[in-house]
Amino acid sequence: xxxxxAASAAVLTLAATVITGCSSGKLNTEDTCSFISVxxxxxxxxxxxxxxxxxxxxxxxxxYAKIIDEFNAILGDAASQTKDKKxxxxxxxxSEQNQEVSKLMAQGTSENAAExxxxxxxxxxxxxxxxxxxxxxxxxxMDSFS
Numbered sequence: 001x002x003x004x005x006a007a008s009a010a011v012l013t014l015a016a017t018v019i020t021g022c023s024s025g026k027l028n029t030e031d032t033c034s035f036i037s038v039x040x041x042x043x044x045x046x047x048x049x050x051x052x053x054x055x056x057x058x059x060x061x062x063x064y065a066k067i068i069d070e071f072n073a074i075l076g077d078a079a080s081q082t083k084d085k086k087x088x089x090x091x092x093x094x095s096e097q098n099q100e101v102s103k104l105m106a107q108g109t110s111e112n113a114a115e116x117x118x119x120x121x122x123x124x125x126x127x128x129x130x131x132x133x134x135x136x137x138x139x140x141x142m143d144s145f146s
Contacts, residue, residue: 026083033139035081039074040143049145061108061116064145068102071145086134093131097123101146 027035040046045067052063072095079091100123108116135142 027078027081029082029084029087029138032078032082032084032087033142036074036078036139036142039077040071043070043074045071045145046143059108059110059113059116061105061113065102065105065108068098068105068145072098072102084138087138090132090135090138093128094135097128097132098146 048067048070049064052067055061056064075091075095075098079088079095082088082091101120104116104119104123
């Protein structure tokens with residue numbers, strides 16, 4: 001219920017931004033984060049992730065890779081719409097990391113689950129964490145699908 005209320009508030013914030021108009025035509029940081037949250041709700045990504053959770057636990061990761069791809073498209077849209085240059089860098093870094101995760105998960109079957117898991121762990125580097133750190137700061141509590 002709280003997520004639905006937050007999503008409604010985010011939609012209202014975005015609507016207010018559109019109505020009042022931004023001088024640059026770009027979203028500020030808060031509105032960009034709201035945009036991402038609204039898109040996740042509209043595309044029902046949390047439910048989709050929940051629906052494939054049993055497959056994921058069983059090592060079948062192909063359907064989850066599709067959810068990551070959908071989320072990645074949202075991140076790309078948000079990066080193109082924000083005026084926060086630091087957020088653009090963080091969204092781009094997150095998107096690049098998600099692309100790697102998606103590629104690995106698209107190959108996932110129960111037979112190679114351990115190998116996929118090791119490769120996914122290898123993607124979690126300090127460099128990757130530093131590149132996306134601002135995203136956690138700018139959009140605390142944002143859902144992630146990787």
